[in-house]
Amino acid sequence: xxxxxxxxxxxxxxxxxxxxxxxxxxxxxxxxxxxxxxxxxxxxxxxxxxxxxxxxxxxxxxxxxxxxxxxxxxxxxxxxxxxxxxxxxxxxxxxxxxxxxxxxxxxxxxxxxxxxxxxxxxxxxxxxxxxxxxxxxxxxxxxxxxxxxxxxx
Amino acid sequence: xxxxxxxxxxxxxxxxxxxxxxxxxxxxxxxxxxxxxxxxxxxxxxxxxxxxxxxxxxxxxxxxxxxxxxxxxxxxxxxxxxxxxxxxxxxxxxxxxxxxxxxxxxxxxxxxxxx
Numbered sequence: 053x054x055x056x057x058x059x060x061x062x063x064x065x066x067x068x069x070x071x072x073x074x075x076x077x078x079x080x081x082x083x084x085x086x087x088x089x090x091x092x093x094x095x096x097x098x099x100x101x102x103x104x105x106x107x108x109x110x111x112x113x114x115x116x117x118x119x120x121x122x123x124x125x126x127x128x129x130x131x132x133x134x135x136x137x138x139x140x141x142x143x144x145x146x147x148x149x150x151x152x153x154x155x156x157x158x159x160x161x162x163x164x165x166x167x168x169x170x171x172x173x174x175x176x177x178x179x180x181x182x183x184x185x186x187x188x189x190x191x192x193x194x195x196x197x198x199x200x201x202x203x204x205x
Numbered sequence: 206x207x208x209x210x211x212x213x214x215x216x217x218x219x220x221x222x223x224x225x226x227x228x229x230x231x232x233x234x235x236x237x238x239x240x241x242x243x244x245x246x247x248x249x250x251x252x253x254x255x256x257x258x259x260x261x262x263x264x265x266x267x268x269x270x271x272x273x274x275x276x277x278x279x280x281x282x283x284x285x286x287x288x289x290x291x292x293x294x295x296x297x298x299x300x301x302x303x304x305x306x307x308x309x310x311x312x313x314x315x316x317x318x319x320x
Contacts, residue, residue, distance in 0.1 A: 136262050148285060148294065150303040156284075157277035164269045171262055175284050181292055 065091040110167050111194050114139060117159055118195035124152050126179055127196025130172075137172030139163070142196070146180040209252040209319065216245035220308070232296035233289040239304045240286035243279050243311045250275070250315045272318070278310035 058064070065073075069087035076082055085093075111130065118128040118141070126142045141156060143149045153176065160174040207215070223238035247268065251258055256271075258264035265283070268276035285304060288294035 134262070147297075148288065148300055150281070150300075153281045153284075154277055157280045160280060161269055161273050161276065164266065171266065173265055173280075173283070175287065177292075178288075178294070181288070181294060 067091045115194040129191040129193045131191035139174045142177040209249045212245045212249035236289045239308045240282040243282045246315045275314045278307045
């Protein structure tokens with residue numbers, strides 16, 4: 053979180069305080085929470101905001117990588133599978149492209165160095181692999197024509 | 206927990222299976238046996254270095270961050286065997302030549318790290 057110097061007179065929410073404060077939402081539905089709860093909610097919202105920015109940066113990184121390898125890559129998409137992120141790279145070849153494999157391993161290592169929070173693997177999908185309809189609808193397409201989603205485990 | 210020696214033994218055991226399977230009839234299982242041989246070479250390394258990896262996720266992550274030279278060959282086996290097992294990818298003899306080579310590379314990267 054960025055360090056911010058509070059101006060004099062700014063309201064301070066203390067993580068240890070049980071003092072009660074009143075929240076006044078736009079819909080007039082007032083509610084009361086402790087300062088500790090309000091501070092936690094603010095912190096959580098800030099974490100989520102920062103994660104969203106970081107996740108977007110990750111998606112853009114994969115997009116740029118695909119673009120840089122457009123001669124071999126047909127499309128790229130991100131999907132959740134087995135509790136991790138699967139980064140599916142669909143190649144232009146019908147067969148598994150072993151010559152391209154080392155380059156994909158490079159992407160995998162690059163991603164874990166650049167995004168240490170990431171738990172996921174880069175997976176190659178040959179152009180001939182069949183698509184999974186459900187996955188096609190839930191995966192995030194980061195590059196190409198939308199035919200990146202393969203069958204998953 | 207299995208020892209380094211037991212993992213190496215299991216790796217060799219799986220490698221023998223890979224060689225015993227008729228690759229003309231069950232090429233997909235050759236790829237799967239190769240992957241599970243690689244898993245045990247890596248498990249031997251982890252036993253030596255006291256890494257705990259109870260899942261593919263954790264194992265892969267340790268390899269990526271600590272042993273990238275092993276990972277780049279192991280990843281290929283992991284990726285390909287998943288395609289063969291779950292995506293019904295039709296494995297050919299040409300593919301298997303690459304797979305065997307990659308298993309050899311995993312072993313040759315791991316062995317020196319055990320000395």
